[in-house]
Amino acid sequence: xxxxxxxxxxxxxxxxxxxxxxxxxxxxxxxxxxxxxxxxxxxxxxxxxxxxxxxxxxxxxxxxxxxxxxxxxxxxxxxxxxxxxxxxxxxxxxxxxxxxxxxxxxx
Amino acid sequence: xxxxxxxxxxxxxxxxxxxxxxxxxxxxxxxxxxxxxxxxxxxxxxxxxxxxxxxxxxxxxxxxxxxxxxxxxxxxxxxxxxxxxxxxxxxxxxxxxxxxxxxxxxxxxxxxxxxxxxxxxxxxxxxxxxxxxxxxxxxxxxxxxxxxxxxxxxxxxxxxxxxxxxxxxxxxxxxxxxxxxxxxxxxxxxxxxxxxxxxxxxxxxxxxxxxxxxxxxxxxxxxxxxxxxxxxxxxxxxxxxxxxxxxxxxxxxxxxxxxxxxxxxxxxxxxxxxxxxxxxxxxxxxxxxxxxxxxxxxxxxxxxxxxxxxxxxxxxxxxxxxxxxxxxxxxxxxxxxxxxxxxxxxxxxxxxxxxxxxxxxxxxxxxxxxxxxxxxxxxxxxxxxxxxxxxxxxxxx
Numbered sequence: 101x102x103x104x105x106x107x108x109x110x111x112x113x114x115x116x117x118x119x120x121x122x123x124x125x126x127x128x129x130x131x132x133x134x135x136x137x138x139x140x141x142x143x144x145x146x147x148x149x150x151x152x153x154x155x156x157x158x159x160x161x162x163x164x165x166x167x168x169x170x171x172x173x174x175x176x177x178x179x180x181x182x183x184x185x186x187x188x189x190x191x192x193x194x195x196x197x198x199x200x201x202x203x204x205x206x207x
Numbered sequence: 208x209x210x211x212x213x214x215x216x217x218x219x220x221x222x223x224x225x226x227x228x229x230x231x232x233x234x235x236x237x238x239x240x241x242x243x244x245x246x247x248x249x250x251x252x253x254x255x256x257x258x259x260x261x262x263x264x265x266x267x268x269x270x271x272x273x274x275x276x277x278x279x280x281x282x283x284x285x286x287x288x289x290x291x292x293x294x295x296x297x298x299x300x301x302x303x304x305x306x307x308x309x310x311x312x313x314x315x316x317x318x319x320x321x322x323x324x325x326x327x328x329x330x331x332x333x334x335x336x337x338x339x340x341x342x343x344x345x346x347x348x349x350x351x352x353x354x355x356x357x358x359x360x361x362x363x364x365x366x367x368x369x370x371x372x373x374x375x376x377x378x379x380x381x382x383x384x385x386x387x388x389x390x391x392x393x394x395x396x397x398x399x400x401x402x403x404x405x406x407x408x409x410x411x412x413x414x415x416x417x418x419x420x421x422x423x424x425x426x427x428x429x430x431x432x433x434x435x436x437x438x439x440x441x442x443x444x445x446x447x448x449x450x451x452x453x454x455x456x457x458x459x460x461x462x463x464x465x466x467x468x469x470x471x472x473x474x475x476x477x478x479x480x481x482x483x484x485x486x487x488x489x490x491x492x493x494x495x496x497x498x499x500x501x502x503x504x505x506x507x508x509x510x511x512x513x514x515x516x517x518x519x520x521x522x523x524x525x526x527x528x529x530x531x532x533x534x535x536x537x538x539x540x541x542x543x544x545x546x547x548x549x550x551x552x553x554x555x556x557x558x559x560x561x562x563x564x565x566x567x568x569x570x571x572x573x574x575x576x577x578x579x580x581x582x583x584x585x586x587x588x589x590x591x592x593x594x595x596x597x598x599x600x601x602x603x604x
Contacts (some may be wrong), residue, residue, distance in 0.1 A: 172309030
Protein backbone atom coordinates (compact mmCIF):
# COMPACT_ATOMS: atom_id res chain seq x y z
CA UNK A 101 0.00 0.00 0.00
CA UNK A 102 1.35 3.43 -0.89
CA UNK A 103 0.02 6.84 -0.01
CA UNK A 104 0.45 9.47 -2.72
CA UNK A 105 -0.99 12.32 -0.66
CA UNK A 106 -1.89 12.96 2.92
CA UNK A 107 -5.53 12.10 3.59
CA UNK A 108 -7.98 15.00 3.80
CA UNK A 109 -9.02 16.38 7.17
CA UNK A 110 -12.41 14.71 6.75
CA UNK A 111 -10.80 11.32 6.18
CA UNK A 112 -8.53 11.80 9.18
CA UNK A 113 -11.59 12.70 11.27
CA UNK A 114 -13.37 9.51 10.17
CA UNK A 115 -10.28 7.41 10.90
CA UNK A 116 -9.92 9.07 14.27
CA UNK A 117 -13.58 8.53 15.17
CA UNK A 118 -13.35 4.86 14.27
CA UNK A 119 -10.03 4.49 16.10
CA UNK A 120 -11.50 5.89 19.32
CA UNK A 121 -13.32 2.57 19.83
CA UNK A 122 -11.47 0.22 17.50
CA UNK A 123 -13.41 -2.94 18.39
CA UNK A 124 -16.85 -1.32 18.22
CA UNK A 125 -18.90 -1.56 15.07
CA UNK A 126 -20.12 1.89 13.99
CA UNK A 127 -22.76 2.86 11.41
CA UNK A 128 -22.96 5.62 8.86
CA UNK A 129 -25.65 7.91 10.27
CA UNK A 130 -23.99 7.77 13.70
CA UNK A 131 -20.69 8.88 12.17
CA UNK A 132 -22.49 11.59 10.15
CA UNK A 133 -23.94 13.06 13.35
CA UNK A 134 -20.74 12.71 15.38
CA UNK A 135 -18.51 14.34 12.76
CA UNK A 136 -21.12 16.72 11.32
CA UNK A 137 -20.54 15.23 7.89
CA UNK A 138 -23.17 14.75 5.23
CA UNK A 139 -23.59 11.28 3.75
CA UNK A 140 -22.42 12.64 0.41
CA UNK A 141 -19.03 13.26 2.04
CA UNK A 142 -18.90 10.35 4.48
CA UNK A 143 -19.79 7.43 2.22
CA UNK A 144 -17.16 8.06 -0.48
CA UNK A 145 -14.57 8.18 2.34
CA UNK A 146 -15.83 4.89 3.81
CA UNK A 147 -15.79 3.29 0.35
CA UNK A 148 -12.21 4.38 -0.30
CA UNK A 149 -11.09 3.15 3.12
CA UNK A 150 -12.79 -0.21 2.51
CA UNK A 151 -11.31 -0.47 -0.99
CA UNK A 152 -7.85 0.00 0.49
CA UNK A 153 -8.34 -2.64 3.14
CA UNK A 154 -8.39 -0.11 5.97
CA UNK A 155 -12.02 -0.68 6.90
CA UNK A 156 -13.91 -3.84 7.73
CA UNK A 157 -17.61 -3.91 6.92
CA UNK A 158 -20.50 -6.16 7.98
CA UNK A 159 -24.28 -6.15 8.03
CA UNK A 160 -26.08 -6.05 11.34
CA UNK A 161 -27.27 -9.58 12.04
CA UNK A 162 -30.13 -8.98 14.46
CA UNK A 163 -31.85 -5.66 13.75
CA UNK A 164 -34.98 -4.74 15.71
CA UNK A 165 -38.29 -5.35 13.98
CA UNK A 166 -39.28 -2.62 11.54
CA UNK A 167 -35.74 -1.35 10.92
CA UNK A 168 -33.51 -2.60 8.10
CA UNK A 169 -30.11 -4.00 9.10
CA UNK A 170 -27.36 -1.44 9.42
CA UNK A 171 -24.13 -1.58 7.45
CA UNK A 172 -21.43 -1.57 10.12
CA UNK A 173 -17.84 -0.42 10.03
CA UNK A 174 -14.65 -0.75 12.06
CA UNK A 175 -10.97 -0.33 11.27
CA UNK A 176 -8.76 -3.23 10.26
CA UNK A 177 -5.25 -3.57 11.65
CA UNK A 178 -3.89 -1.50 8.76
CA UNK A 179 -6.59 1.09 9.36
CA UNK A 180 -5.73 1.36 13.05
CA UNK A 181 -2.04 1.71 12.16
CA UNK A 182 -2.82 4.50 9.71
CA UNK A 183 -5.10 6.23 12.22
CA UNK A 184 -2.33 6.12 14.82
CA UNK A 185 0.17 7.47 12.30
CA UNK A 186 -2.12 10.34 11.36
CA UNK A 187 -3.31 11.13 14.88
CA UNK A 188 -2.46 14.74 15.78
CA UNK A 189 0.08 15.23 18.49
CA UNK A 190 -1.44 16.08 21.90
CA UNK A 191 -3.09 18.34 22.87
CA UNK A 192 -5.58 17.19 20.31
CA UNK A 193 -7.48 20.00 18.55
CA UNK A 194 -11.22 19.87 19.08
CA UNK A 195 -12.16 21.60 15.84
CA UNK A 196 -14.42 19.72 13.49
CA UNK A 197 -12.96 19.48 9.99
CA UNK A 198 -14.25 21.89 7.38
CA UNK A 199 -16.00 20.66 4.26
CA UNK A 200 -14.05 23.07 2.07
CA UNK A 201 -10.71 21.45 2.84
CA UNK A 202 -9.00 19.54 0.05
CA UNK A 203 -10.18 16.02 -0.73
CA UNK A 204 -8.01 13.03 -0.17
CA UNK A 205 -6.98 11.59 -3.51
CA UNK A 206 -4.59 8.85 -2.58
CA UNK A 207 -4.40 6.05 -0.07
CA UNK B 208 -54.22 1.31 0.74
CA UNK B 209 -54.78 -0.90 -2.31
CA UNK B 210 -56.50 2.00 -4.05
CA UNK B 211 -53.62 4.29 -3.24
CA UNK B 212 -51.07 1.79 -4.57
CA UNK B 213 -53.15 1.38 -7.70
CA UNK B 214 -53.25 5.15 -8.19
CA UNK B 215 -49.47 5.37 -7.79
CA UNK B 216 -49.02 2.62 -10.35
CA UNK B 217 -51.33 4.44 -12.77
CA UNK B 218 -49.17 7.52 -12.34
CA UNK B 219 -46.09 5.54 -13.32
CA UNK B 220 -47.92 4.14 -16.34
CA UNK B 221 -48.90 7.66 -17.37
CA UNK B 222 -45.35 8.91 -16.81
CA UNK B 223 -44.00 6.15 -19.07
CA UNK B 224 -46.63 6.69 -21.77
CA UNK B 225 -46.29 10.48 -21.92
CA UNK B 226 -42.83 10.63 -23.54
CA UNK B 227 -43.91 8.03 -26.10
CA UNK B 228 -46.90 10.16 -27.13
CA UNK B 229 -44.87 13.37 -27.12
CA UNK B 230 -42.02 11.95 -29.23
CA UNK B 231 -44.25 10.34 -31.85
CA UNK B 232 -46.54 13.41 -32.02
CA UNK B 233 -43.51 15.67 -32.49
CA UNK B 234 -42.09 13.41 -35.20
CA UNK B 235 -45.44 13.27 -36.94
CA UNK B 236 -45.80 17.06 -36.84
CA UNK B 237 -42.27 17.49 -38.18
CA UNK B 238 -42.85 15.06 -41.06
CA UNK B 239 -46.21 16.66 -41.97
CA UNK B 240 -44.59 20.08 -41.94
CA UNK B 241 -41.62 18.88 -44.02
CA UNK B 242 -43.96 17.31 -46.57
CA UNK B 243 -45.12 20.76 -47.67
CA UNK B 244 -48.68 22.11 -47.84
CA UNK B 245 -50.74 19.71 -45.80
CA UNK B 246 -54.10 18.33 -46.78
CA UNK B 247 -56.37 16.09 -44.69
CA UNK B 248 -55.61 13.18 -47.04
CA UNK B 249 -51.86 13.63 -46.68
CA UNK B 250 -52.10 13.97 -42.90
CA UNK B 251 -54.19 10.80 -42.70
CA UNK B 252 -51.82 8.94 -45.02
CA UNK B 253 -48.86 9.90 -42.88
CA UNK B 254 -50.69 9.11 -39.65
CA UNK B 255 -50.72 5.35 -40.22
CA UNK B 256 -46.94 4.75 -40.22
CA UNK B 257 -46.69 6.79 -37.03
CA UNK B 258 -49.72 5.36 -35.23
CA UNK B 259 -48.57 1.75 -35.55
CA UNK B 260 -45.16 2.09 -33.85
CA UNK B 261 -46.63 4.59 -31.39
CA UNK B 262 -49.22 2.03 -30.29
CA UNK B 263 -46.51 -0.65 -30.10
CA UNK B 264 -44.42 1.59 -27.87
CA UNK B 265 -47.38 2.51 -25.68
CA UNK B 266 -47.97 -1.17 -25.09
CA UNK B 267 -44.24 -1.67 -24.48
CA UNK B 268 -44.15 1.12 -21.93
CA UNK B 269 -47.08 -0.50 -20.15
CA UNK B 270 -45.30 -3.89 -20.14
CA UNK B 271 -42.08 -2.36 -18.81
CA UNK B 272 -43.90 -0.55 -16.00
CA UNK B 273 -45.83 -3.71 -15.20
CA UNK B 274 -42.69 -5.81 -14.81
CA UNK B 275 -40.80 -3.06 -13.02
CA UNK B 276 -43.70 -2.67 -10.60
CA UNK B 277 -43.69 -6.40 -9.85
CA UNK B 278 -39.93 -6.32 -9.22
CA UNK B 279 -39.30 -3.00 -7.44
CA UNK B 280 -42.12 -0.55 -7.97
CA UNK B 281 -44.56 -1.89 -5.36
CA UNK B 282 -41.85 -1.62 -2.69
CA UNK B 283 -41.06 1.94 -3.79
CA UNK B 284 -44.73 2.92 -3.52
CA UNK B 285 -44.57 2.46 0.26
CA UNK B 286 -41.75 5.04 0.57
CA UNK B 287 -42.02 8.81 0.77
CA UNK B 288 -40.66 11.03 -2.03
CA UNK B 289 -37.07 11.40 -0.70
CA UNK B 290 -36.94 7.65 -0.05
CA UNK B 291 -38.04 6.91 -3.61
CA UNK B 292 -35.53 9.43 -4.93
CA UNK B 293 -32.66 7.78 -3.08
CA UNK B 294 -33.86 4.28 -3.99
CA UNK B 295 -33.78 5.20 -7.68
CA UNK B 296 -30.28 6.72 -7.33
CA UNK B 297 -29.07 3.61 -5.49
CA UNK B 298 -30.54 1.35 -8.18
CA UNK B 299 -28.16 2.83 -10.74
CA UNK B 300 -25.10 1.60 -8.84
CA UNK B 301 -23.14 -1.33 -10.28
CA UNK B 302 -23.27 -4.59 -8.36
CA UNK B 303 -19.99 -4.21 -6.40
CA UNK B 304 -21.20 -0.86 -5.04
CA UNK B 305 -24.83 -1.69 -4.36
CA UNK B 306 -24.27 -2.62 -0.70
CA UNK B 307 -23.13 0.95 -0.07
CA UNK B 308 -26.32 2.23 -1.63
CA UNK B 309 -28.36 -0.18 0.48
CA UNK B 310 -26.48 1.08 3.53
CA UNK B 311 -27.45 4.69 2.77
CA UNK B 312 -31.04 3.66 2.14
CA UNK B 313 -31.12 1.76 5.42
CA UNK B 314 -29.72 4.73 7.37
CA UNK B 315 -32.45 6.95 6.02
CA UNK B 316 -35.02 5.19 8.22
CA UNK B 317 -33.57 7.07 11.18
CA UNK B 318 -33.73 10.52 9.60
CA UNK B 319 -36.88 12.40 10.67
CA UNK B 320 -38.58 15.41 9.12
CA UNK B 321 -39.29 16.20 5.49
CA UNK B 322 -36.51 18.71 4.93
CA UNK B 323 -33.90 16.62 6.81
CA UNK B 324 -34.88 13.54 4.78
CA UNK B 325 -34.57 15.45 1.51
CA UNK B 326 -31.14 16.75 2.53
CA UNK B 327 -30.04 13.24 3.45
CA UNK B 328 -31.42 11.81 0.19
CA UNK B 329 -29.81 14.47 -2.00
CA UNK B 330 -26.45 14.18 -0.27
CA UNK B 331 -26.56 10.38 -0.45
CA UNK B 332 -27.50 10.55 -4.12
CA UNK B 333 -24.41 12.71 -4.65
CA UNK B 334 -22.37 9.97 -2.99
CA UNK B 335 -24.02 7.38 -5.25
CA UNK B 336 -23.10 9.42 -8.34
CA UNK B 337 -19.51 9.72 -7.14
CA UNK B 338 -19.41 5.92 -6.69
CA UNK B 339 -20.88 5.44 -10.14
CA UNK B 340 -18.63 7.97 -11.86
CA UNK B 341 -15.52 8.72 -9.83
CA UNK B 342 -14.68 12.40 -10.34
CA UNK B 343 -11.11 11.68 -11.47
CA UNK B 344 -12.16 9.16 -14.09
CA UNK B 345 -15.03 11.34 -15.33
CA UNK B 346 -12.63 14.25 -15.74
CA UNK B 347 -10.16 11.99 -17.55
CA UNK B 348 -12.93 10.75 -19.85
CA UNK B 349 -14.01 14.31 -20.71
CA UNK B 350 -10.43 15.50 -21.25
CA UNK B 351 -9.41 12.48 -23.32
CA UNK B 352 -12.64 12.74 -25.34
CA UNK B 353 -12.05 16.44 -26.06
CA UNK B 354 -8.44 15.89 -27.16
CA UNK B 355 -9.30 12.94 -29.38
CA UNK B 356 -12.30 14.81 -30.86
CA UNK B 357 -10.11 17.76 -31.81
CA UNK B 358 -7.46 15.48 -33.32
CA UNK B 359 -10.06 13.46 -35.25
CA UNK B 360 -11.73 16.64 -36.56
CA UNK B 361 -8.42 17.99 -37.81
CA UNK B 362 -7.17 14.72 -39.29
CA UNK B 363 -10.42 13.60 -40.93
CA UNK B 364 -11.39 17.14 -41.95
CA UNK B 365 -8.21 17.38 -44.03
CA UNK B 366 -9.04 14.36 -46.15
CA UNK B 367 -12.82 13.93 -45.86
CA UNK B 368 -14.48 17.16 -44.66
CA UNK B 369 -18.01 15.78 -44.84
CA UNK B 370 -17.08 13.08 -42.34
CA UNK B 371 -15.24 15.31 -39.84
CA UNK B 372 -18.18 16.07 -37.52
CA UNK B 373 -19.13 12.41 -37.29
CA UNK B 374 -15.51 11.38 -36.71
CA UNK B 375 -14.99 13.97 -33.96
CA UNK B 376 -18.24 13.10 -32.16
CA UNK B 377 -17.77 9.36 -32.44
CA UNK B 378 -14.11 9.47 -31.41
CA UNK B 379 -14.91 11.59 -28.34
CA UNK B 380 -17.75 9.31 -27.23
CA UNK B 381 -15.83 6.10 -27.95
CA UNK B 382 -12.83 7.28 -25.94
CA UNK B 383 -15.08 8.36 -23.05
CA UNK B 384 -16.81 4.96 -23.15
CA UNK B 385 -13.43 3.20 -23.10
CA UNK B 386 -12.10 5.24 -20.17
CA UNK B 387 -15.26 4.74 -18.11
CA UNK B 388 -15.49 1.05 -19.02
CA UNK B 389 -11.94 0.45 -17.84
CA UNK B 390 -12.88 2.12 -14.57
CA UNK B 391 -15.96 -0.05 -14.11
CA UNK B 392 -14.55 -3.37 -15.21
CA UNK B 393 -13.59 -5.38 -12.16
CA UNK B 394 -13.15 -8.72 -13.81
CA UNK B 395 -11.58 -7.25 -16.96
CA UNK B 396 -13.62 -9.61 -19.08
CA UNK B 397 -17.05 -8.94 -20.62
CA UNK B 398 -19.76 -11.50 -19.81
CA UNK B 399 -20.22 -12.54 -23.46
CA UNK B 400 -16.86 -11.92 -25.19
CA UNK B 401 -17.86 -13.17 -28.63
CA UNK B 402 -21.01 -11.02 -28.71
CA UNK B 403 -18.99 -8.02 -27.50
CA UNK B 404 -16.40 -8.65 -30.21
CA UNK B 405 -19.15 -8.95 -32.82
CA UNK B 406 -20.76 -5.63 -31.85
CA UNK B 407 -17.36 -3.92 -31.74
CA UNK B 408 -16.54 -5.27 -35.20
CA UNK B 409 -19.96 -4.20 -36.50
CA UNK B 410 -19.46 -0.67 -35.17
CA UNK B 411 -16.00 -0.52 -36.73
CA UNK B 412 -17.47 -1.88 -39.95
CA UNK B 413 -20.17 0.80 -39.99
CA UNK B 414 -17.60 3.57 -39.50
CA UNK B 415 -15.32 2.21 -42.23
CA UNK B 416 -18.23 1.60 -44.62
CA UNK B 417 -19.55 5.14 -44.11
CA UNK B 418 -16.08 6.67 -44.61
CA UNK B 419 -15.43 4.62 -47.74
CA UNK B 420 -18.87 5.48 -49.15
CA UNK B 421 -18.37 9.19 -48.60
CA UNK B 422 -14.83 9.09 -49.99
CA UNK B 423 -15.84 7.24 -53.14
CA UNK B 424 -18.98 9.22 -53.94
CA UNK B 425 -18.42 13.00 -53.81
CA UNK B 426 -22.15 13.81 -53.53
CA UNK B 427 -22.68 11.45 -50.61
CA UNK B 428 -21.72 13.87 -47.79
CA UNK B 429 -24.86 15.92 -48.49
CA UNK B 430 -26.77 13.02 -46.96
CA UNK B 431 -24.74 13.19 -43.75
CA UNK B 432 -26.20 16.43 -42.35
CA UNK B 433 -24.84 17.62 -38.97
CA UNK B 434 -27.90 16.24 -37.16
CA UNK B 435 -27.55 12.85 -38.86
CA UNK B 436 -23.79 12.78 -38.25
CA UNK B 437 -24.27 13.38 -34.53
CA UNK B 438 -27.19 10.92 -34.37
CA UNK B 439 -25.13 8.20 -36.07
CA UNK B 440 -22.14 8.84 -33.81
CA UNK B 441 -24.28 8.72 -30.66
CA UNK B 442 -26.02 5.51 -31.75
CA UNK B 443 -22.80 3.72 -32.69
CA UNK B 444 -21.02 4.83 -29.51
CA UNK B 445 -24.09 3.79 -27.52
CA UNK B 446 -23.93 0.31 -29.08
CA UNK B 447 -20.27 0.12 -28.11
CA UNK B 448 -21.02 1.23 -24.57
CA UNK B 449 -23.71 -1.40 -24.05
CA UNK B 450 -21.52 -4.13 -25.55
CA UNK B 451 -18.41 -3.49 -23.49
CA UNK B 452 -20.16 -2.65 -20.21
CA UNK B 453 -23.52 -4.43 -20.14
CA UNK B 454 -26.26 -4.11 -17.53
CA UNK B 455 -25.19 -4.10 -13.88
CA UNK B 456 -27.51 -7.00 -13.05
CA UNK B 457 -27.51 -9.47 -15.90
CA UNK B 458 -30.39 -11.95 -15.88
CA UNK B 459 -29.79 -13.37 -19.33
CA UNK B 460 -26.01 -13.73 -19.27
CA UNK B 461 -24.29 -15.23 -22.28
CA UNK B 462 -27.43 -16.94 -23.53
CA UNK B 463 -29.30 -13.66 -24.04
CA UNK B 464 -26.24 -12.05 -25.63
CA UNK B 465 -25.64 -14.84 -28.12
CA UNK B 466 -29.30 -15.33 -28.98
CA UNK B 467 -29.80 -11.61 -29.56
CA UNK B 468 -26.59 -11.06 -31.52
CA UNK B 469 -27.13 -14.23 -33.57
CA UNK B 470 -30.64 -13.19 -34.60
CA UNK B 471 -29.30 -9.76 -35.55
CA UNK B 472 -26.69 -11.32 -37.83
CA UNK B 473 -29.38 -13.40 -39.54
CA UNK B 474 -31.61 -10.34 -40.05
CA UNK B 475 -28.79 -8.17 -41.41
CA UNK B 476 -27.59 -10.98 -43.68
CA UNK B 477 -31.14 -11.47 -44.97
CA UNK B 478 -31.48 -7.77 -45.73
CA UNK B 479 -28.10 -7.78 -47.47
CA UNK B 480 -28.98 -10.78 -49.63
CA UNK B 481 -32.37 -9.30 -50.54
CA UNK B 482 -30.73 -6.01 -51.49
CA UNK B 483 -27.94 -7.62 -53.53
CA UNK B 484 -30.36 -9.90 -55.34
CA UNK B 485 -32.58 -6.95 -56.17
CA UNK B 486 -35.49 -8.51 -54.31
CA UNK B 487 -37.24 -5.25 -53.42
CA UNK B 488 -40.30 -7.02 -52.03
CA UNK B 489 -38.22 -9.28 -49.81
CA UNK B 490 -36.17 -6.33 -48.59
CA UNK B 491 -39.33 -4.41 -47.68
CA UNK B 492 -40.79 -7.48 -45.97
CA UNK B 493 -37.61 -7.93 -43.92
CA UNK B 494 -37.56 -4.23 -43.02
CA UNK B 495 -41.16 -4.28 -41.80
CA UNK B 496 -41.49 -7.78 -40.36
CA UNK B 497 -37.90 -8.98 -39.85
CA UNK B 498 -37.49 -7.03 -36.60
CA UNK B 499 -40.54 -8.78 -35.13
CA UNK B 500 -38.81 -12.15 -35.50
CA UNK B 501 -35.23 -11.00 -34.86
CA UNK B 502 -36.21 -9.22 -31.65
CA UNK B 503 -39.17 -11.27 -30.49
CA UNK B 504 -37.64 -14.72 -31.07
CA UNK B 505 -34.46 -14.41 -29.00
CA UNK B 506 -36.34 -12.47 -26.31
CA UNK B 507 -38.88 -15.26 -26.01
CA UNK B 508 -36.20 -17.98 -25.93
CA UNK B 509 -33.99 -16.19 -23.39
CA UNK B 510 -36.93 -15.32 -21.13
CA UNK B 511 -38.27 -18.88 -21.28
CA UNK B 512 -34.86 -20.43 -20.59
CA UNK B 513 -34.10 -18.13 -17.68
CA UNK B 514 -37.74 -17.74 -16.60
CA UNK B 515 -37.11 -14.02 -16.50
CA UNK B 516 -38.61 -11.05 -18.32
CA UNK B 517 -35.36 -9.12 -17.86
CA UNK B 518 -33.39 -11.87 -19.64
CA UNK B 519 -35.68 -11.50 -22.66
CA UNK B 520 -35.26 -7.72 -22.68
CA UNK B 521 -31.47 -8.19 -22.53
CA UNK B 522 -31.65 -10.43 -25.61
CA UNK B 523 -33.62 -7.65 -27.35
CA UNK B 524 -30.98 -5.09 -26.41
CA UNK B 525 -28.24 -7.32 -27.85
CA UNK B 526 -30.26 -7.70 -31.05
CA UNK B 527 -30.59 -3.91 -31.30
CA UNK B 528 -26.95 -3.06 -30.66
CA UNK B 529 -25.79 -5.69 -33.15
CA UNK B 530 -28.28 -5.12 -35.94
CA UNK B 531 -28.00 -1.32 -35.99
CA UNK B 532 -24.28 -1.03 -36.87
CA UNK B 533 -24.34 -4.21 -38.95
CA UNK B 534 -27.40 -3.08 -40.92
CA UNK B 535 -25.86 0.33 -41.52
CA UNK B 536 -22.57 -1.15 -42.79
CA UNK B 537 -24.18 -3.77 -44.98
CA UNK B 538 -26.79 -1.30 -46.28
CA UNK B 539 -24.07 1.06 -47.50
CA UNK B 540 -22.12 -1.83 -49.05
CA UNK B 541 -25.24 -3.04 -50.85
CA UNK B 542 -25.99 0.48 -52.12
CA UNK B 543 -22.43 0.90 -53.41
CA UNK B 544 -22.56 -2.46 -55.15
CA UNK B 545 -25.94 -1.66 -56.74
CA UNK B 546 -24.46 1.60 -58.02
CA UNK B 547 -21.49 -0.25 -59.51
CA UNK B 548 -23.84 -2.62 -61.32
CA UNK B 549 -26.59 -0.20 -62.38
CA UNK B 550 -24.49 2.92 -62.84
CA UNK B 551 -27.03 5.01 -60.92
CA UNK B 552 -28.76 5.41 -57.57
CA UNK B 553 -32.29 4.09 -57.27
CA UNK B 554 -34.83 3.45 -54.56
CA UNK B 555 -38.03 1.50 -55.28
CA UNK B 556 -37.45 2.12 -58.98
CA UNK B 557 -37.02 5.90 -58.65
CA UNK B 558 -33.75 7.72 -59.33
CA UNK B 559 -32.11 9.08 -56.19
CA UNK B 560 -28.72 10.41 -55.10
CA UNK B 561 -25.73 9.14 -53.14
CA UNK B 562 -26.75 11.44 -50.29
CA UNK B 563 -30.19 9.83 -50.22
CA UNK B 564 -28.55 6.43 -49.77
CA UNK B 565 -26.60 7.70 -46.75
CA UNK B 566 -29.74 9.18 -45.20
CA UNK B 567 -31.59 5.95 -45.97
CA UNK B 568 -28.98 3.79 -44.23
CA UNK B 569 -29.23 5.94 -41.10
CA UNK B 570 -33.04 5.88 -41.23
CA UNK B 571 -33.09 2.07 -41.57
CA UNK B 572 -30.76 1.83 -38.59
CA UNK B 573 -33.19 3.81 -36.45
CA UNK B 574 -36.37 2.23 -37.81
CA UNK B 575 -35.12 -1.31 -37.22
CA UNK B 576 -34.61 -0.67 -33.53
CA UNK B 577 -37.78 1.39 -33.09
CA UNK B 578 -39.93 -1.25 -34.75
CA UNK B 579 -38.09 -4.17 -33.22
CA UNK B 580 -37.76 -3.43 -29.53
CA UNK B 581 -41.49 -3.61 -28.71
CA UNK B 582 -41.42 -7.18 -30.02
CA UNK B 583 -38.55 -7.93 -27.64
CA UNK B 584 -40.71 -6.75 -24.73
CA UNK B 585 -43.64 -8.84 -25.97
CA UNK B 586 -41.42 -11.88 -26.60
CA UNK B 587 -39.89 -11.52 -23.15
CA UNK B 588 -43.34 -11.38 -21.57
CA UNK B 589 -44.51 -14.45 -23.48
CA UNK B 590 -41.28 -16.32 -22.67
CA UNK B 591 -41.49 -15.53 -18.97
CA UNK B 592 -45.08 -16.81 -18.93
CA UNK B 593 -44.30 -19.81 -21.10
CA UNK B 594 -43.84 -22.31 -18.29
CA UNK B 595 -46.90 -21.19 -16.37
CA UNK B 596 -47.21 -18.73 -13.53
CA UNK B 597 -48.53 -15.23 -13.42
CA UNK B 598 -47.05 -12.14 -15.05
CA UNK B 599 -46.70 -10.68 -11.59
CA UNK B 600 -44.53 -13.53 -10.32
CA UNK B 601 -42.34 -13.68 -13.40
CA UNK B 602 -41.70 -9.97 -13.28
CA UNK B 603 -40.67 -10.20 -9.67
CA UNK B 604 -37.78 -12.53 -10.44
